[in-house]
Amino acid sequence: MLRDTYLQINLNKLKQNMDVIQNFIGKEVGLGAVLKANAYGHGALEVAEHLYKHGLNNFLVATLSEAVQLRKSNSNYHIMVMGHTPDSYLPHIIKHQITCTIFTLKQALILNELASNSNQSVTIHLKIETGFNRLGMQIKADTVSIIKQISNLTCLNLEGAFTHLALKNSESDQEQAHKFNSLMNQLEEHGINIPVKHIVDSIGMVLHPEMHLSMVRVGALLYGLQSEEKGPLEIKPIMRFLTKLSHQKTIEKGESLSYGLRYVSDKKTNIGTLPFGYSDGYPRNLYQKGEVTINHKRYPIVGVICMDQCMVDLGDDVYTDEEVIVIGDGEHCMSVDDLAKHAMTNKNDIVSRFTSRVPRVYVFN
Numbered sequence: 001m002l003r004d005t006y007l008q009i010n011l012n013k014l015k016q017n018m019d020v021i022q023n024f025i026g027k028e029v030g031l032g033a034v035l036k037a038n039a040y041g042h043g044a045l046e047v048a049e050h051l052y053k054h055g056l057n058n059f060l061v062a063t064l065s066e067a068v069q070l071r072k073s074n075s076n077y078h079i080m081v082m083g084h085t086p087d088s089y090l091p092h093i094i095k096h097q098i099t100c101t102i103f104t105l106k107q108a109l110i111l112n113e114l115a116s117n118s119n120q121s122v123t124i125h126l127k128i129e130t131g132f133n134r135l136g137m138q139i140k141a142d143t144v145s146i147i148k149q150i151s152n153l154t155c156l157n158l159e160g161a162f163t164h165l166a167l168k169n170s171e172s173d174q175e176q177a178h179k180f181n182s183l184m185n186q187l188e189e190h191g192i193n194i195p196v197k198h199i200v201d202s203i204g205m206v207l208h209p210e211m212h213l214s215m216v217r218v219g220a221l222l223y224g225l226q227s228e229e230k231g232p233l234e235i236k237p238i239m240r241f242l243t244k245l246s247h248q249k250t251i252e253k254g255e256s257l258s259y260g261l262r263y264v265s266d267k268k269t270n271i272g273t274l275p276f277g278y279s280d281g282y283p284r285n286l287y288q289k290g291e292v293t294i295n296h297k298r299y300p301i302v303g304v305i306c307m308d309q310c311m312v313d314l315g316d317d318v319y320t321d322e323e324v325i326v327i328g329d330g331e332h333c334m335s336v337d338d339l340a341k342h343a344m345t346n347k348n349d350i351v352s353r354f355t356s357r358v359p360r361v362y363v364f365n
């Protein structure tokens with residue numbers, strides 16, 4: 001590591017979060033760990049390796065490229081792409097034995113043909129449209145017959161079917177689940193049994209236990225991302241963002257700093273410079289709202305946040321080599337939740353923004 005700014009990822013807490021989720025869903029329901037976007041910034045390869053070591057082998061990603069990256073690290077992983085894979089990339093699905101999401105007969109036929117040509121079979125999950133209107137097969141008069149055709153394709157293993165909730169309110173979630181479950185029942189009446197059915201993500205899992213079905217797809221909660229005031233599960237954040245001061249100086253009352261000299265100090269004070277900025281993924285609009293913690297004391301970020309650096313007002317305090325907590329997991333520091341609120345976005349957005357320039361350091365306690 002050649003930088004004082006880094007993300008510390010606690011793998012023990014990841015394992016504890018996994019245990020909490022598995023206890024919540026019970027033994028009959030499978031846990032699919034969502035590792036898209038570099039495991040929400042936490043490092044997909046390291047997260048997968050640790051979960052696998054503790055008995056979990058069901059990894060979900062958004063794109064083929066993420067799936068191939070995981071595959072290259074372990075040939076035993078069960079990996080599924082939840083998003084769309086364009087036709088021209090389907091050979092890679094077969095080559096790397098990735099479970100593919102399918103929502104058109106046309107793609108099913110292409111994939112079956114490719115698999116047949118290479119004497120292989122491919123596992124697929126059908127994505128069903130129930131109201132989100134993003135990806136999925138719309139439910140129409142001929143849907144059962146289309147799915148029947150897909151299930152008859154000899155080189156495709158129709159293992160699963162799923163949909164995704166819009167989470168508008170309980171009523172609309174129920175409506176989506178009802179559409180999905182009705183279709184599954186109709187398929188069963190026609191002799192098509194799809195073993196792995198799944199609907200919910202982290203929030204859906206907590207809100208709707210009756211929708212757990214065979215599997216839940218969980219990202220946020222694994223990483224401990226749950227609103228402090230709203231969360232019923234005993235999960236813990238697993239990420240901390242740490243750095244060290246790169247410079248300190250006293251400025252006089254009336255002196256200004258950073259771009260546009262927009263911050264004017266109303267007192268003689270000690271200004272600390274920190275070696276991180278918005279290009280590391282820290283939200284630039286946390287200007288006037290962000291705070292860091294040193295020795296259990298909070299200090300405000302002052303002045304415009306630069307690409308690689310920012311400044312904090314240390315008041316009368318002077319430090320030597322202390323750890324600076326930018327995002328922490330205790331009372332005295334800003335959490336991912338705090339950052340998300342101030343940046344007017346959600347927690348997943350905050351953590352998945354951290355760029356590759358910030359080293360990830362893995363710890364166990």
Ligand SMILES: *Cc1c(COP(=O)(O)O)cnc(C)c1O
Binds near residue numbers: 034217219220221
């Ligand atoms: C990202 C994603 C999830 C996981 O969402 P969380 O809220 O992080 O648990 C589940 N399902 C699909 C289809 C997704 O794209």
